[in-house]
Amino acid sequence: MKFQLPSWMRGGGLTTYAVLYMVFLYVPVLFLPLFSFNDGIYIAFPLKGFTVKWYEAMIETESLQAALFNSIRVAASVSIISTILGVLAARAFTRYRFVGRKPTLGLLALPLVVPGIILGIALLIMANRLGIPLSLFTIGAAHVLIATPFATFVMISRLEGFDSNLEEASRDLGETGWTTFWRVTFPLALPGIVASLLLTFIESFDEFILAFFLSGTDATLPIYIWSQLRFPKRLPVVLALGACILLFTVITVAFAEWVRRKGVKLTPKSED
Amino acid sequence: MEKRSDFVSLRDVSKHFGTVRAVDGVSLDIAQGEFFALLGPSGCGKTTLLRILGGFEASNSGSVHIDGADLTIEPANQRPVNMVFQNYAIFPHMNVRQNIAYGLRKDGLSKAEISQRVDEAVATVKLEGLGDRGSHEISGGQRQRVALARALIKHPKVLLLDEPLSALDKNLREQMRVELRALQQKVGITFIFVTHDQEEALSMADRIAVMFEGEVRQVDTPARLYEAPASREVAAFIGSMNFFDASVVGAEGGKIIVDAGPLGKMSMAPPEEGAPVKGEAVTVGIRPEKLTLGEAPPSAGANAIKGKLTAASYLGERNHFFVTVDGMDEPISVASQNSSPMDHKGWSEGGEVWLTWEPAGARLLRA
Ligand SMILES: Nc1ncnc2c1ncn2[C@@H]1O[C@H](COP(=O)(O)OP(=O)(O)OP(=O)(O)O)[C@@H](O)[C@H]1O
Ligand SMILES: [Mg+2]
Numbered sequence: 090m091k092f093q094l095p096s097w098m099r100g101g102g103l104t105t106y107a108v109l110y111m112v113f114l115y116v117p118v119l120f121l122p123l124f125s126f127n128d129g130i131y132i133a134f135p136l137k138g139f140t141v142k143w144y145e146a147m148i149e150t151e152s153l154q155a156a157l158f159n160s161i162r163v164a165a166s167v168s169i170i171s172t173i174l175g176v177l178a179a180r181a182f183t184r185y186r187f188v189g190r191k192p193t194l195g196l197l198a199l200p201l202v203v204p205g206i207i208l209g210i211a212l213l214i215m216a217n218r219l220g221i222p223l224s225l226f227t228i229g230a231a232h233v234l235i236a237t238p239f240a241t242f243v244m245i246s247r248l249e250g251f252d253s254n255l256e257e258a259s260r261d262l263g264e265t266g267w268t269t270f271w272r273v274t275f276p277l278a279l280p281g282i283v284a285s286l287l288l289t290f291i292e293s294f295d296e297f298i299l300a301f302f303l304s305g306t307d308a309t310l311p312i313y314i315w316s317q318l319r320f321p322k323r324l325p326v327v328l329a330l331g332a333c334i335l336l337f338t339v340i341t342v343a344f345a346e347w348v349r350r351k352g353v354k355l356t357p358k359s360e361d
Numbered sequence: 362m363e364k365r366s367d368f369v370s371l372r373d374v375s376k377h378f379g380t381v382r383a384v385d386g387v388s389l390d391i392a393q394g395e396f397f398a399l400l401g402p403s404g405c406g407k408t409t410l411l412r413i414l415g416g417f418e419a420s421n422s423g424s425v426h427i428d429g430a431d432l433t434i435e436p437a438n439q440r441p442v443n444m445v446f447q448n449y450a451i452f453p454h455m456n457v458r459q460n461i462a463y464g465l466r467k468d469g470l471s472k473a474e475i476s477q478r479v480d481e482a483v484a485t486v487k488l489e490g491l492g493d494r495g496s497h498e499i500s501g502g503q504r505q506r507v508a509l510a511r512a513l514i515k516h517p518k519v520l521l522l523d524e525p526l527s528a529l530d531k532n533l534r535e536q537m538r539v540e541l542r543a544l545q546q547k548v549g550i551t552f553i554f555v556t557h558d559q560e561e562a563l564s565m566a567d568r569i570a571v572m573f574e575g576e577v578r579q580v581d582t583p584a585r586l587y588e589a590p591a592s593r594e595v596a597a598f599i600g601s602m603n604f605f606d607a608s609v610v611g612a613e614g615g616k617i618i619v620d621a622g623p624l625g626k627m628s629m630a631p632p633e634e635g636a637p638v639k640g641e642a643v644t645v646g647i648r649p650e651k652l653t654l655g656e657a658p659p660s661a662g663a664n665a666i667k668g669k670l671t672a673a674s675y676l677g678e679r680n681h682f683f684v685t686v687d688g689m690d691e692p693i694s695v696a697s698q699n700s701s702p703m704d705h706k707g708w709s710e711g712g713e714v715w716l717t718w719e720p721a722g723a724r725l726l727r728a
Contacts, residue, residue, distance in 0.1 A: 254450035257417055260437045261444045262464030262515065272463075276454050 122332040130325055143329040150326065156313035160294055163225055163309060167232040168290035174233070175240025175285055176278065182241070183248040198242070200235045208235070209302035216303065223305035231299040236289040243288060243349070247281025280348050287345035291338055310334070365428070368393035368551055369414070369519055374423030375575075376409050383409040384420070385575035391553065391568075393428075396545050398562040399555045401572030402598065407555040408447075410572070411521050414553065415444045428518055443512035444521040448528065449504045451496045458483075458492040461510045482510040485548070502533050513548060522554045526561060538565050559599050563587065571595050591634070593726050596646050603652075603693050604726075605645040609637050617725060621645045623688040624666055629725040637727065644726040649696040651722030654682055655715045665717045668693065670710055684714060 120132070125144070129137035147153060181187075182194060200208065212231050213223075221227060255277075259269040297311040304312055314330060317323045369391035376384040383406045391397045399407045412418040414425060416437030424433045432440055443464075452460050462479050470478070483489060486506040491499060499507065505525060512520055525541070526534045542565050545552045556562050562569045563583040570580045579591040590596035593604060607621035616628040617636055624645065637643050659665045668684040671692055679699055683692040695716065 252448065252450060254446045254448060255452060257437070258444070258446060258450035258452070258511075259463070261415060261417075261442075262511065263438050263467045265438055273452060 121328050125328040125332045130322055143325040147326050147329045156308045156310045159225055159307050160310040163229045164290045164293040166229050167236050167293040168286045171233050171236035171240045171289045172285040174237045175244045178241045179244030179248050182245055197238050201238050205298035209299045213302045223303055225307050227303040228300045231303050232293040232296055236292050239292060240285040240289050243285040244281050247278055284345040284349035287341050291341050364393040366392045368428055370426040372424045374420045376420050382575045387577050394549050394551055396552045396567045398566035398569045400562040400569050403557055405572045406575040407572055408523055411523055411555050415442055415521050416440045441518040443515050443517040445508045445512055445525050447523040449508040451504050451507055453496050457494050457507055460507050461514055464515045478514055482514040486510045501529055519551045524555055593644050602646045602648050607643050607645045609639050609641045609643060623686050632725055646724045646726050647718055647722060649694040651718050652695045653717045654695050658715055659717045663717050665715055667715055670712050670714045673710055
C-alpha cells in the first residue's frame, strides 16, 4: 500500500503554512482574554485558577471610566462628522466627472498611509504654532482627519453605480429635491452610512498614536491603558479591559460589514 | 372635444453644452393623442430635447407649451409630463407595487384608492401577479412594464420615452413595438418617443421628426418620410437610396426637366419647398426597390439605363444586385422581391443588364 501524507500536510505544505500563520496571528491575541480570567498577577503558565475579580476591579476603577467616557465622546463625534464629510465627498466623486478627480482621490487616501507617528508630530507642531491647547478636541480633530478618507471610501463603494436617473425619476413623479433625498437617495445609501458610522467610531476608539501626541489632561482609553502598563499589579485589569475592547471591536466591525453587504444592490442584474 | 394639433408646442428651442449645440432652434407641434417619434443618429440631440420637455434640462432659449400652458421654466416635478427612462430607473429598494405607486403619494389619495389605481395600472401593462416581486426579481421586459405603469398611473398629458426598447433583446423588442402602440391607442395619451432605429420609428409612430446635429430636418408621416424625403440626408438615413447628380435644364407644364448625366434627361415633379431654377444643381434619388432589372432593352420611351451586373446576392425574400454604369463611380443598388420562385433567375455576374423605373419612383431632391 502506498504511503499517503495526512491531508493537512499535502498541497506543498501550503496548508501547514496557513495554519501556522493563523496560530501566530491569533494565539497572542487570545492570551489576553485567557489571562484576564487567571487568578494571579503574572502572565505565566500554569494558570492559577478562574476568577472574574479583574473585571470587577475594572468596573470599579473611576479613572478608567472617565477615560472610557472620553473615548466614547470623541469617537461618537468623529464618526458623525467624518461620515457626513464622507457622504458628501463620495457623492461628488461618484456623481460628477470633474477635472482632477483622480488626483484628489489619491490625495484623500494619503492620511491612510502616512505613518501615524509622522502625522502625530506634524499635528502637534501645528497645534503649538497656532496656540491651540491640547485637549479631547485636538484628538477628535486629528481622528476626523484619518477617519474621513475611510468614511469616503466606504461611501464610494456604496454609491458607485448609483444611477442618477433614479433621482430624476423621483422628481419626474412629483417629488422635490428634498423628498427625493429622503425617499430614494438616503434609503439606498443607508447601509453605507451605518457601516461608515460604526467603522469610523472603532477607528477613533482604538487609535493610540495621534491621541498620545495630541492629548491634554484628559486621556482616552488607549492612553489610559498605556499609562497603566507602568504598574505591574494593574496588568490583569488592563488585560480584562483589552479583552472587552477586543470583543466590542470584532462584533462592531463584523456587524458593519454585514450591514454594508446586506443592503439592496444598486445596479440591476445584467440582462441575458 | 376637438383635439389640439399644437398640444405640445416647441418654439425655437436651443440648448448648448459649451460649444456643442445639442439642440439648435427646434420648433415642433405635436397633436393631442399622437404617437410621435424623434429619430436621428447618435448624438443628434434627441435625448436632450426629450429632457427639455421633461424639465430635466433648461433650454438656453425658446419656449415649451403643453396644452396651452407655458412650461418653459416649470420644474420637472410640477409638469403634467412623465418619463420612461432608457434604463427604466426602477427604484431598487422597492417592490413592483411600491414602484408603481411611487408618484401617488402627493395626490392625497386614501390607501384603498391608491391600491385600486395600482391594480388598474398593473392590469394595463399586464403585470398581474408580479406586484410583490422585488425590483431584482423581474426580467428586462417586466422592468419596462413597471416603468410604464409607474408613469401612466399619474395620467400625464404627455408620456416621454427615451429609447424604451433598446434594452430588450430582439424578439421581445419586436413584440413590444406592437404592444406599446396598442397601449398608446388604449390610453390615448400623447407619446413622444426617442429612437435611433428607423424601423422602430416607421412601424410605431404616427409622425416622425428626423433630427440631425441638433436640428429637426423633416417632420412627416412614416410613409411620406420614406416616399418623399425632403433632403438627401433624410433619404439616406431612412432606408437606402441611389443618388444621381443632376442639373435643372428647364421646366414644362409644372414639371422640371433635369439632366441626370448617365440617366439622361427626365421630367420630374418639383419638390414641395419650391421649384429649383434653371442651372441649379440637384439630386435625383431612386430607392433600390423602385428599380427593375431586365436582360432585354426596354421599349422606347421608358426610363432606362444600361449597365453591367457586378454582384448579385440571394437574400431569401428578396434579391439584391449591384449594377455599374459607365460614367458613375458608385454602383447602383437594386432590390427585387422574390414574389414567385421564378424570380430567382441565375443572374450571371458581369453580364449586361437594363434598369428601368416608373417616373414616380424617382425623387427630385435639393443637392
Ligand atoms: N450633460 C451634457 N454635457 C455636455 N454635453 C452633453 C451633455 N448631454 C449631451 N451632451 C452632448 O449633446 C449632444 C446631444 O446629446 P444627446 O444625448 O441629446 O444625443 P442623442 O441624440 O440622445 O444620442 P444617443 O442616440 O447616442 O442617445 C451630444 O454631442 C452630447 O455629447
Ligand atoms: Mg439618447
